[in-house]
Structures are given as C-alpha cells and as structure tokens.
Amino acid sequence: MTPEFLAAVVDTLLPGDDALPSATRAGLNPTPYAALHRAVFDAIAAQAGSAEIFLRADESARNAAVRAVERAAPDAFRTLLTAVLSDYCEAPPVLTALGWRSEPPQPTGHAVSPFDDATTERLGRVRRRSGLWRAP
Amino acid sequence: MPARLDPVDVVVIGAGMGGAAFCARLSERAPKLRIVCLERGGWVDTAAMPAWRRDWQRATINEWASSPNLRLKAPSRSPSADYPIDDSGSPFKPLMWSGVGGSTVNWAAHFPRLHPSDFKTRTLDGVGDDWPFGYFDLEPYYDLNDAAMGVSGLAGDPAYPPKPARTMPPLTLGRLGQTAARGFDALGWHWWPVDAAINSIPHNGRAGCNYCGPCQQGCVNYAKASVDVTYWPQAIARGVELRPHCIAQQVVIEGGRATGVIYRDADGREVTQPAAAIAVAGNGIGTARLLLASGLESPALGRHLMFHPAAYVRGMFREELDGPVGPIGCALYSHEFYETDERRGFRRGVHLQVTRENIPLMQALRLEPAWGRDAHRLLREEFRHSIAILVLAEDLPEAHNRVGLTDRTEADGLPGVKVEYTLSEHSRRSLDFGLDRAEEVLRAAGAWRVVRLPLAPLTGWHLLSTARMGRDPATSVTNARGRCHAVPNLLVADGSLFPTVGAVNPASTIGALALKIADDLAQDIA
Numbered sequence: 001m002t003p004e005f006l007a008a009v010v011d012t013l014l015p016g017d018d019a020l021p022s023a024t025r026a027g028l029n030p031t032p033y034a035a036l037h038r039a040v041f042d043a044i045a046a047q048a049g050s051a052e053i054f055l056r057a058d059e060s061a062r063n064a065a066v067r068a069v070e071r072a073a074p075d076a077f078r079t080l081l082t083a084v085l086s087d088y089c090e091a092p093p094v095l096t097a098l099g100w101r102s103e104p105p106q107p108t109g110h111a112v113s114p115f116d117d118a119t120t121e122r123l124g125r126v127r128r129r130s131g132l133w134r135a136p
Numbered sequence: 137m138p139a140r141l142d143p144v145d146v147v148v149i150g151a152g153m154g155g156a157a158f159c160a161r162l163s164e165r166a167p168k169l170r171i172v173c174l175e176r177g178g179w180v181d182t183a184a185m186p187a188w189r190r191d192w193q194r195a196t197i198n199e200w201a202s203s204p205n206l207r208l209k210a211p212s213r214s215p216s217a218d219y220p221i222d223d224s225g226s227p228f229k230p231l232m233w234s235g236v237g238g239s240t241v242n243w244a245a246h247f248p249r250l251h252p253s254d255f256k257t258r259t260l261d262g263v264g265d266d267w268p269f270g271y272f273d274l275e276p277y278y279d280l281n282d283a284a285m286g287v288s289g290l291a292g293d294p295a296y297p298p299k300p301a302r303t304m305p306p307l308t309l310g311r312l313g314q315t316a317a318r319g320f321d322a323l324g325w326h327w328w329p330v331d332a333a334i335n336s337i338p339h340n341g342r343a344g345c346n347y348c349g350p351c352q353q354g355c356v357n358y359a360k361a362s363v364d365v366t367y368w369p370q371a372i373a374r375g376v377e378l379r380p381h382c383i384a385q386q387v388v389i390e391g392g393r394a395t396g397v398i399y400r401d402a403d404g405r406e407v408t409q410p411a412a413a414i415a416v417a418g419n420g421i422g423t424a425r426l427l428l429a430s431g432l433e434s435p436a437l438g439r440h441l442m443f444h445p446a447a448y449v450r451g452m453f454r455e456e457l458d459g460p461v462g463p464i465g466c467a468l469y470s471h472e473f474y475e476t477d478e479r480r481g482f483r484r485g486v487h488l489q490v491t492r493e494n495i496p497l498m499q500a501l502r503l504e505p506a507w508g509r510d511a512h513r514l515l516r517e518e519f520r521h522s523i524a525i526l527v528l529a530e531d532l533p534e535a536h537n538r539v540g541l542t543d544r545t546e547a548d549g550l551p552g553v554k555v556e557y558t559l560s561e562h563s564r565r566s567l568d569f570g571l572d573r574a575e576e577v578l579r580a581a582g583a584w585r586v587v588r589l590p591l592a593p594l595t596g597w598h599l600l601s602t603a604r605m606g607r608d609p610a611t612s613v614t615n616a617r618g619r620c621h622a623v624p625n626l627l628v629a630d631g632s633l634f635p636t637v638g639a640v641n642p643a644s645t646i647g648a649l650a651l652k653i654a655d656d657l658a659q660d661i662a
Contacts, residue, residue, distance in 0.1 A: 133474075134251070
C-alpha cells in the first residue's frame with residue numbers, strides 16, 4: 001500500500017475546494033491511517049480493481065469506489081472518516097479557511113459584548129405579556 | 137466477607153446534583169449526623185481538560201464525549217468512571233458523567249424551572265400524573281438552589297411566576313442570539329434569555345465566563361457551576377465524608393429495612409458500610425440499576441423512563457454569525473408553546489431553545505454527505521452561518537419505557553444495564569409541532585435554508601422517573617418524601633423521583649427536590 005494510494009484515498013474523502021484545502025494540502029499525513037484502517041483501504045483498492053487503478057482513475061471513478069465501500073462496510077468506513085476529519089478539522093490551514101482560529105479555547109476564550117440595555121428594552125414587548133403560565 | 141465499617145447515620149450514593157445538594161442541605165439542617173457519600177468516580181482535574189489543548193475538538197468524540205459508551209471506546213482513558221449501557225433498544229442514547237459533580241461536570245448549565253402546570257398534568261390535562269406537591273411547595277428550594285449554584289439571567293419572564301432577581305446579568309446573546317430573537321420578534325412570540333448556572337461576571341470566588349465554548353468538556357475556570365465547586369465544598373466543610381472511587385454494589389435490605397451498603401473501595405476491596413438511612417442519587421439509570429440489583433421490590437422500579445424527546449432545526453444565514461462562541465446550551469428560549477392547547481393535536485407543550493453552534497468537527501461529522509466536495513460546501517455554508525433551535529417535548533410516563541438489568545456482570549461488579557424506550561405517537565406529534573414552529577422562526581429571522589433533524593439521538597441527558605414519587609406503591613417507588621414504599625429508610629434523591637418531567641432541562645428541579653428531600657429527612661429525624 002503506497003503513500004500515493006493512501007494520499008489519493010484521503011484526498012478523495014476531503015478533496016478541497018475554492019476555499020478549503022484538500023486533506024494532504026492541509027498537512028495530513030495519511031500513512032498512520034493504514035495501520036488502523038487497513039481493511040477499508042484494501043476494500044477501496046479491490047473495489048477499484050487495484051490501488052494502481054484507483055490512482056489512475058478520475059474523480060468520479062474514485063468517488064464511486066469509495067461510495068461502494070461506504071455502503072458495504074459503513075461502520076469501518078465511518079471510523080476511518082472520523083479519524084481523517086478529526087485531523088482535518090484541527091489543521092491550522094483548515095481552521096483559517098473557515099475563519100476560525102487554531103489556538104485552543106483557553107486561556108483566552110472569546111471577546112464578546114455583554115448583555116446590553118438595548119436587549120432588555122427589546123424584551124419590553126415580551127415582558128408586557130401575561131398569562132403564559134397556568135396557575136394550577 | 138466484606139470488611140464491616142463503623143455505622144454512620146446516612147450513606148448517600150452518588151455525588152452529582154442530587155447527592156451533592158442532599159448532602160449539603162442535610163449537613164446544614166442536621167449537623168450532628170454522620171454522613172458519608174460514596175461516589176464511583178473521582179474529582180476532575182481542570183488542568184487536564186481539553187479546552188487547554190489544540191486537539192480539544194477530538195476529545196468531544198472520545199474521552200470527553202457525552203456518552204459513556206463512546207468514552208469507553210475512546211483510545212485514551214476518560215476521567216469519568218463509566219459503565220456500559222445497552223442502549224440498542226432506545227432511539228435516545230443515555231448521556232451522563234460519573235465522578236464528583238456527576239453530570240454537572242459536562243452539562244450545558246441551562247437552568248430552567250418547571251412550570252406550575254408541570255406538577256398537575258393529570259388534574260389540568262388528563263395526562264401523566266400529578267406530583268404529590270406543587271410548584272409553590274418547591275419554590276423556596278428552587279430559590280435556595282439558585283443561590284447555591286449562582287444563576288445568570290433576567291427576572292420578569294412572563295412565562296413563569298415571578299422569580300427573585302437573578303444573581304448576575306444574563307449571558308450575552310451574541311450575534312446568533314440577536315438574530316434568532318429577530319425571528320421571534322417578527323412573529324410576536326415569547327422569547328427570553330436563559331437562566332444559566334454560569335457566571336456572567338465574577339461571582340462567589342469563581343470567574344466570569346469568557347465564552348470559550350466547550351462547556352461539555354468541563355469548565356476550566358469554574359465559571360460554569362458544577363456541584364463539585366458549589367455544593368461539595370460546603371458539604372465537606374460541614375463534615376460530610378466524601379469517598380471517591382467507591383462503587384456501591386448493593387444496598388443491603390433485611391426485614392424491610394436498609395441496613396447498609398456494600399461497596400468496592402478505591403483499592404478494589406469489598407466493604408460494608410452500615411447506616412441508619414441510605415439515599416440513592418445515581419440518576420435515572422444508575423439509581424434504578426443499583427436498586428434493582430439490590431432486590432428492592434417495587435413494580436414501578438425502573439419503569440416510566442423519560443428523556444425529553446429532542447429534535448433540531450438548523451437555519452443557514454448569509455450573514456456571519458458567531459459559531460461555537462459561548463456556552464453551548466445558553467442563548468435564549470421560547471415558551472410560546474409550552475402550555476397545553478388542544479388544537480395542536482397533543483397535550484402539554486414544547487420548549488424551543490436557541491443554542492450556540494457546534495465546533496467544526498461536530499458540524500463536519502453530521503453532514504450528509506460527510507465527505508467529498510459537497511461536504512466542503514455544506515461545511516462552509518453552515519460554519520459560523522447557522523443557528524440551531526432545539527425542540528424539547530414532554531414525554532409522558534409509560535411503564536414500558538424502562539431501565540432493566542442484563543445477564544452480564546460488568547467490570548464494576550454490578551449487573552449490566554439496558555434501556556428500552558419507544559417514542560410515543562404523542563411525543564412524535566409534539567416534536568413535529570415544535571419543529572414546524574422552529575422552522576417558522578428561523579425563516580422569520582432570515583434563514584435561506586433549513587435542515588431538520590427529526591430525532592436527535594445524542595440528547596439523552598435527562599434520565600428521569602425510574603423511581604418515581606407517588607401515593608400508590610403499585611405505580612410509584614417512593615412517597616412524597618422520597619422514601620421507598622417498601623423500605624422506608626431507603627430514599628431516592630435525584631431525578632428518578634419525577635412523576636412527570638415537563639419539557640425543560642431538569643437539573644434545577646433535581647437540585648431543588650434533593651434539598652426538599654433532605655429537609656424532610658432532617659425533620660423526620662429531629
């Protein structure tokens with residue numbers, strides 16, 4: 001199972017688009033997935049005819065092979081996809097492309113404006129209503 | 137033979153909301169009692185919480201997942217002392233945390249009260265059962281519980297009887313909440329900022345929330361109230377002995393009396409702790425599991441399990457919104473449709489709750505398709521451009537929805553536990569009505585596309601009613617004072633007691649109820 005084939009599979013899962021990078025362009029190393037998800041990669045290669053055929057295939061054919069394996073072995077496929085998405089969604093290029101930050105939530109948190117008087121005034125309409133709860 | 141310890145007055149099992157509030161109150165009202173609390177898990181180390189780490193997102197599906205079953209499968213060990221739950225017979229998957237603080241460690245801290253009508257559903261609407269007491273009997277305990285936990289919010293909500301001024305101002309609504317409010321305003325519907333057990337400003341020695349987001353992976357700066365930082369310091373200061381990593385195996389029942397608890401201590405030894413009274417507070421699953429394993433005879437035990445059926449509608453907006461900024465469960469809610477209106481085709485009502493949005497990984501994982509170019513497009517359309525409205529319905533007590541034991545013995549020494557739950561036609565109608573209203577408000581707020589999740593499986597936080605209060609031993613497990621009909625010195629002090637559940641998050645009521653049960657016991661002993 002070559003690094004090129006592994007990369008082609010993960011880039012089929014997450015191919016990127018105008019804004020988001022592909023899995024490998026986001027910096028994901030596909031090699032470790034092979035150890036834990038070998039059966040899924042083998043099934044994709046078998047579905048395509050071989051790893052080499054998958055590598056030579058166009059996007060549509062690659063998607064078809066992956067989709068067939070997803071249908072045949074949904075749990076195993078989902079486990080691989082979850083692992084790849086876990087890495088992808090914490091990759092700084094992906095977070096930047098989403099307009100998010102790569103730093104963890106703490107210690108800074110997020111700066112927000114406090115609840116303000118304008119919102120309290122806006123609630124005047126609601127406050128003036130009555131009878132929304134029933135006396136037992 | 138298990139080692140036999142010196143007797144104590146009261147053993148409490150479980151250090152979550154119910155157990156903590158019960159211990160704190162009982163130790164205040166009856167300071168001479170020797171009270172021991174057994175907790176199967178340990179204290180949570182805030183320094184080890186995921187919010188400090190760059191890989192924090194993946195913790196939400198692994199060792200800090202909300203589901204104990206997911207945590208047990210995680211590659212790294214969870215700080216929660218979990219046991220597996222066979223949930224194959226339920227569309228809703230039980231969620232909880234096992235450790236000091238219980239599920240308040242990883243809750244969202246949305247802190248509503250039940251409505252007065254929730255206590256009288258049989259009388260008012262001919263469904264469910266009346267509680268053995270009413271809202272106004274519990275109201276002083278709601279107030280005490282609010283004070284102990286610390287509540288941010290705004291008084292004056294016409295959906296409730298008047299409440300005291302909230303201790304702190306509301307959490308900010310953010311762009312997401314303000315946008316959703318626009319929809320409610322356009323329709324003329326009720327909305328109000330949530331009561332949250334989260335500090336909006338520094339309070340009681342704890343920091344104010346800095347809106348970091350992942351409340352359900354623990355709160356690193358204690359802005360979110362969890363009972364390990366609210367009730368437990370009080371209880372311990374008053375002499376309650378909390379024994380972590382001690383797993384109750386059996387309540388010993390002899391001749392109609394509970395005489396003690398056999399538990400496995402932190403070193404794995406079996407120990408018998410004799411006691412004059414025992415209170416169980418292990419949530420609707422853990423309490424039922426232990427009492428069933430202990431041979432408590434009650435036809436209602438384990439039955440009438442209720443979750444609050446849940447569903448979502450998510451609206452996509454062109455404008456940029458906040459995304460996962462701020463406490464996940466705490467923006468605003470609407471009780472426009474909380475009370476019964478027969479014209480809707482069901483009785484009782486629904487709670488609409490505008491939550492904060494998911495982190496990128498959670499959004500990516502639930503997309504359909506979840507891979508390929510369309511997944512990228514959907515993720516970009518949603519992330520920081522969506523608002524979700526959670527619909528909670530009131531499920532009604534049905535005896536066939538239940539917690540039972542399996543034939544297995546689990547690693548913790550107890551029989552395995554399973555849940556069987558069927559969504560009723562009544563609940564389905566309630567949810568569909570709520571989904572229609574949620575979609576309406578999102579469109580009124582400007583959503584250009586909406587997506588429904590007709591049933592949200594990973595919402596089984598509210599584990600209720602499996603040892604319910606009542607007057608009839610054939611249909612209830614305890615009396616109004618939380619004492620088991622069959623074994624009067626065996627008490628329950630958690631959400632298992634609820635005869636009905638309303639349509640709102642239960643923690644506020646669990647805490648208030650545990651305070652009342654503690655007061656009742658103190659009064660009985662005096």
